[in-house]
Amino acid sequence: GAVVSQHPSWVICKSGTSVKIECRSLDFQATTMFWYRQFPKQSLMLMATSNEGSKATYEQGVEKDKFLINHASLTLSTLTVTSAHPEDSSFYICSAKGIAGLYQETQYFGPGTRLLVL
Amino acid sequence: EDQVTQSPEALRLQEGESSSLNCSYTVSGLRGLFWYRQDPGKGPEFLFTLYSAGEEKEKERLKATLTKKESFLHITAPKPEDSATYLCAVLAAGGSNYKLTFGKGTLLTVNP
Numbered sequence: 001g002a003v004v005s006q007h008p009s010w011v012i013c014k015s016g017t018s019v020k021i022e023c024r025s026l027d028f029q030a031t032t033m034f035w036y037r038q039f040p041k042q043s044l045m046l047m048a049t050s051n052e053g054s055k056a057t058y059e060q061g062v063e064k065d066k067f068l069i070n071h072a073s074l075t076l077s078t079l080t081v082t083s084a085h086p087e088d089s090s091f092y093i094c095s096a097k098g099i100a101g102l103y104q105e106t107q108y109f110g111p112g113t114r115l116l117v118l
Numbered sequence: 119e120d121q122v123t124q125s126p127e128a129l130r131l132q133e134g135e136s137s138s139l140n141c142s143y144t145v146s147g148l149r150g151l152f153w154y155r156q157d158p159g160k161g162p163e164f165l166f167t168l169y170s171a172g173e174e175k176e177k178e179r180l181k182a183t184l185t186k187k188e189s190f191l192h193i194t195a196p197k198p199e200d201s202a203t204y205l206c207a208v209l210a211a212g213g214s215n216y217k218l219t220f221g222k223g224t225l226l227t228v229n230p
Contacts (some may be wrong), residue, residue, distance in 0.1 A: 002164065032216055043205065043220045044162070057215070088127035093161045097216055102154060105150045105209065 001027050004096050006110035013084055014118055021079045021113045024092030030096035033077035034107060038091045050077055073108060086118045091115075120210050124221035131196055131228050139191040139224045141206030147210040151189050152160045152218065154183050156203045165191075165204075196228045 003026040013019050017059050023033055027028075036044040048064075050056040050071035058064045068080040077096075081088050092115050095107040120122055121144045131137055143151065150169055154162035166175045168184040175182050179200065181192040203225045204211040 004161075006161075034216075044223045045216060049215060049217065091159075095161075104169050104218075106152060107162060107216070108164055109154070112159070112160070112161040 002108040003027050004108050006113050010114050012116045015085050017083045019084055023077045023110050025096040028098045029074040029097050032097045034095045035079050036093045047049040062090050086117045089117045120219040122208055122219050124224050128225040133230050134195050135196045142187040143208045145208045145210045147211030149209040154205040177185055185193050192194035194220045198228045198230050201228045
């Protein structure tokens, strides 16, 4: 149980284009999903928290117009990197937290998406 | 401000050589302490959640313990496949957000 998937796992794009990353909770309903960014040999940096059906809450310093987050259902959240530039190249990881019981307090992470902007 | 400090930063063990990883934390009321394992190029894999001092949880060669100031991840007779970065995170009580505070991790290498 508690499986979170991400798609795509790898994406290469040209500078100026937009990229959408999907995060799905496969076997539980996720009331809250989180998006992280991880730089090489560093720990995870929280970018934003999204609750199903409401606007995402962004961490200080994260541009909300740059990183668009949509959490349209209890099993799907998307992160769109708009007008991507080489400095946006990174490893993006989502996590999901469920409604109750086993899934209520613990965040379960997806496998990550590596973005390379040329 | 919540803080999590993990030590050592890196640890090399021989196969079968048991050891412990430390996670010291400062938080305004602990709601939960989490251990994750992360392999290179992958997302963190959930290992344990601990809620209160004195609690212990085990899974195969791993055992996590919790006190009021720190948590230990004990690795008994490790195998090369246990090599990974182990992350500790805390969730503070109160408030409606579920923001985790992560430590920087311990990179464990187990040599055959």
